[in-house]
Amino acid sequence: MLFQVKDFAGNTGAIAAILRAHDANAQVTGEPVAGQIDVAAQLTSSQVITALHEAGYEAVRVSEPRQIHVSGGSTCCGSCS
Incomplete structure (x- = not known):
């Protein structure tokens, strides 16, 4: 899950x-x-936002970027065929 975090620093x-x-077991990369973090956890996005808010961080969920299929390119995931 990708989040925009205000004053992440x-x-x-x-x-x-x-x-x-x-x-x-939560894993966070920033x-x-x-100003974004990527969270891998057994938490919902609402739980992540609430936990960060309680700690003084303002966060919102960011939509995951979608893979665009490019014929013959390296972005192909194989699910189209």
């Missing part, structure tokens, strides 16, 4: 710790320049 470790309090 690249502190992925702090955000991971917040989410691991709710799911010990993109500080874009």
